[in-house]
Amino acid sequence: MNKEELILRLKPIVDTYAQDKAAMENLNDHTDFIKDLHINSANLVDLVLDIEEQFDIEIDNTSMEKMLTIGAAIEIIQEKINTNDR
């Protein structure tokens, strides 16, 4: 899966939980889930559970702690998909 396709599938999941719709419009690698999109920690967990389902991957605690920005999320998803394919 290329990055564009991944973002296309990730965006609607993020949109469900994003409180700041203006930041959602300007989504980029540096967009911070908590600081920019104003997603609380409880909804961030649901977002990650949705990501697991959408991409058929499992996010461990270490990856969860790193998943603070869109860019970090994309990196982790790509890494997990590649591990699955191996």
Place this chain on the structure above:
Amino acid sequence: MKTTEILEKLPYSHPFHFVDELLSIDENGVTGTYTFSKDLDFYKGHFKDHPVTPGVILTETMAQIGMVCLGIYLLGELDANTSGHVMLTSTAIDFTKPVFPGEKVTVISEKVYFRFKKLHCKVEMQNQAGEIVCKGTLSGMVTTRLHG
């Protein structure tokens, strides 16, 4: 962790303590009871001359038994040295029957998931006739500190 230990760890006291007894608890869920004393202060105003237990208090009772007790238990299973707190993060409850002063209720909670410290439960409350008075879902973050 024994049920008596869990009850001792609860961070509540009168007039905001809504757990009497835990009938059973394991990693999948919890069942507990509470009797609403006729003397509880909110009955004076909810409603004037017609006391009925407020929905928020029913929700709180479900949360204290169904989420906080379970959260303390689950965190205790992970790490016996820390004591857990649960910060309520969302509720979706339907109310079907009134609960009057003096009624004893039973709360039955079933864990849907406990991941990344978020506990999500399906919870229902029954009256003494076994009728469902309210049910829905609750979630909260299990933390080691009282203020998240």
